[in-house]
Amino acid sequence: MPHIRKPAVAGWFTGEGDGFRLLGTRCTACASVFFPREDVHCRNPHCPDGSLEEVPLSQRGRIWSYTDSRYRPPSPYVSNPELPWEPYALIAVELEAERIVVLGQAAPGVTVADLTVGMEVEAVPGVLHEDAETTWTIWHWRPTGVAA
Template identity: 45%
Template structure:
């Protein structure tokens, strides 16, 4: 990375700690259901009428539930490198929470290197650079 300041591309969705990042979710105080992103006004569990939540750091690891490639340039406000190159996206079932989180796979890893059930961990990588800073986001990195 450059000498520019490093900032989260989406504030409040993940911890900015590049060594052990976590997605920031919410857990319903009434039933224990986990959510991501964390902004909620009521529990979406049909068996619960909870309205209070505790902010929690979600698991950093999980297993690939499904994956695909993105062969199209995302529309604004998303930012893609030029020239655009397809990238892999993985739906990952978090180890503890048993919930599925969709995210981009680290740069340089395509769908040919992925398989359902493969273990991955959460990492932070640059998404884009502007005049003042390098914006980082979460991605999934295959293990092993």
């Protein structure tokens, strides 16, 4: 049986390698950009409510803030208690062109000691979970100039 790569959340990103992009939506009336995507109505309370179109987001941004996750989250969050907990860095990245901040995990091997506010990072494909049949994919933020 072939191993299938499947997005953990459909419609939030597309592509592989250099073509990897987060996907958001933009309102045609007020130009507000949303991530996660909005498919029903514009969330801008001052907008006359235009239609929404899918847009690829900037691949690079600057760290707005960051922290680390050092403990296993409590219920109702899902984590396998049979596996050891591995701390990870969580990064809030400002996408200047879109005027939004997008959260995401740091790429494997990147810790809070490697990060500074204002540092340039790029969205790269990542793995959330793998089982015998499926690799569930997500996005990670990686400092630019760091090899995969």
